Amino acid sequence: IAGITQAPTSQILAAGRRMTLRCTQDMRHNAMYWYRQDLGLGLRLIHYSNTAGTTGKGEVPDGYSVSRANTDDFPLTLASAVPSQTSVYFCASSHRGGTEAFFGQGTRLTVV
Amino acid sequence: GESVGLHLPTLSVQEGDNSIINCAYSNSASDYFIWYKQESGKGPQFIIDIRSNMDKRQGQRVTVLLNKTVKHLSLQIAATQPGDSAVYFCAEKAIYNTDKLIFGTGTRLQVFP
Numbered sequence: 001i002a003g004i005t006q007a008p009t010s011q012i013l014a015a016g017r018r019m020t021l022r023c024t025q026d027m028r029h030n031a032m033y034w035y036r037q038d039l040g041l042g043l044r045l046i047h048y049s050n051t052a053g054t055t056g057k058g059e060v061p062d063g064y065s066v067s068r069a070n071t072d073d074f075p076l077t078l079a080s081a082v083p084s085q086t087s088v089y090f091c092a093s094s095h096r097g098g099t100e101a102f103f104g105q106g107t108r109l110t111v112v
Numbered sequence: 113g114e115s116v117g118l119h120l121p122t123l124s125v126q127e128g129d130n131s132i133i134n135c136a137y138s139n140s141a142s143d144y145f146i147w148y149k150q151e152s153g154k155g156p157q158f159i160i161d162i163r164s165n166m167d168k169r170q171g172q173r174v175t176v177l178l179n180k181t182v183k184h185l186s187l188q189i190a191a192t193q194p195g196d197s198a199v200y201f202c203a204e205k206a207i208y209n210t211d212k213l214i215f216g217t218g219t220r221l222q223v224f225p
Contacts, residue, residue: 031211031213033213035215040120041120041218042120042201042215042216042217042218043156043201043215044215045212045213045214045215048210048211048212048213050210050211056210056212058212058214059214090155090156092155092156092213094213096211097207097211099144099146099158099161099205099207100146100158100161101156101158101213102158103154103155103156103157104155105154105155106154106155
């Protein structure tokens with residue numbers, strides 16, 4: 001594959017459950033990002049990483065955690081899901097210092 | 113697919129006309145300002161960027177203007193086509209610090225035949 005892949009495509013999750021959204025890229029990009037997009041609204045940055053081994057908080061980090069053990073993978077974990085985390089989640093990557101970010105197809109998460 | 117832009121400002125234009133999409137930004141420390149296009153059910157796609165020390169940059173059928181005095185960014189699309197219908201987002205990035213990519217408000221562009 002060439003590009004960035006997210007899994008699962010969609011998920012219905014019971015409140016209180018733990019969930020990890022997966023993101024993998026094969027472009028050797030250093031920077032990776034997680035966004036959430038609520039229906040009818042824009043993208044809000046949850047967490048980001050500008051190189052393997054480092055992560056940073058975005059605009060809406062509460063309730064989410066990330067790790068960056070290697071260049072290719074950037075999983076997003078919801079430790080205890082709540083209904084307000086119902087959203088479409090997009091993972092993206094770019095070259096460090098680059099302006100063009102490449103996005104995955106999104107994960108639609110519904111917390112009930 | 114996911115429907116985006118239901119509550120975003122909408123710009124309606126006739127096919128062949130020029131479109132101007134506007135964005136206000138807040139962070140004067142950003143190094144680059146960027147426009148993305150998002151079609152329904154898809155992730156955003158890069159269109160064009162402009163460095164903070166420039167005021168105009170042209171691409172294929174698109175022009176981005178940056179006015180740092182009033183913190184305003186605009187995207188001009190020439191000869192708008194039906195395939196241009198999408199939600200357009202401005203974004204900003206601080207390259208030399210955190211590499212954060214922050215998106216601004218979006219505008220839904222509808223092109224009528």
